[in-house]
Amino acid sequence: MNMAQKLIDEVESAGGVVQVDGGRLKLSAPAPLPDDLVQKLRDHKPEVIEFLATSKGGNLPVLPPLVPNISARPFGFPTDSVDWAEWIEERAAILEFDGYRSPREALKSAYNEALEAWCSQHWEAPPADSCAACGAPNPGFACGDGAAVCQRPDHACLIGYGTRRKQAAIERLRQVGIGAA
Numbered sequence: 001m002n003m004a005q006k007l008i009d010e011v012e013s014a015g016g017v018v019q020v021d022g023g024r025l026k027l028s029a030p031a032p033l034p035d036d037l038v039q040k041l042r043d044h045k046p047e048v049i050e051f052l053a054t055s056k057g058g059n060l061p062v063l064p065p066l067v068p069n070i071s072a073r074p075f076g077f078p079t080d081s082v083d084w085a086e087w088i089e090e091r092a093a094i095l096e097f098d099g100y101r102s103p104r105e106a107l108k109s110a111y112n113e114a115l116e117a118w119c120s121q122h123w124e125a126p127p128a129d130s131c132a133a134c135g136a137p138n139p140g141f142a143c144g145d146g147a148a149v150c151q152r153p154d155h156a157c158l159i160g161y162g163t164r165r166k167q168a169a170i171e172r173l174r175q176v177g178i179g180a181a
């Protein structure tokens, strides 16, 4: 497990949430988090932001492809939405069984995992010779999926690209009737 995932897990175990908001890490928790945890989050801020922006990490099970061969049925509606809905439900049940998440949190996590799984199977990363967010040449930061973005202090390109990637998955799942949890 990488450091970003570990820190996020620690925050979640304490009932808190880590989010990215305009290039800044936003922490919310029912009670103040331990100082050393907050400090570690500060120290590893870029990693945590990248992790949240691309939702990389976690050991995702292999999912059935959402659209196994879209070119084979250009007019058809994807038929395997049931598989995805079932997968999300099952995953949510496992997460809930594993502990600390409320049913709603478990469903949300499962849905986010499904988005990432869809991206890892279907998202085609743009060529790394220009920024995947703003198009500037020779970007300095490799995203991990083959794309690259500008290295900026506010991580705007990284977050912008991560959002676009995730949005594509949200749209795709919505098309087969699976909405945001």
Ligand SMILES: [Zn+2]
Residues within 6 Å of the ligand: 131, 132, 133, 134, 135, 136, 139, 149, 150, 157
């Ligand atoms: Zn850029």
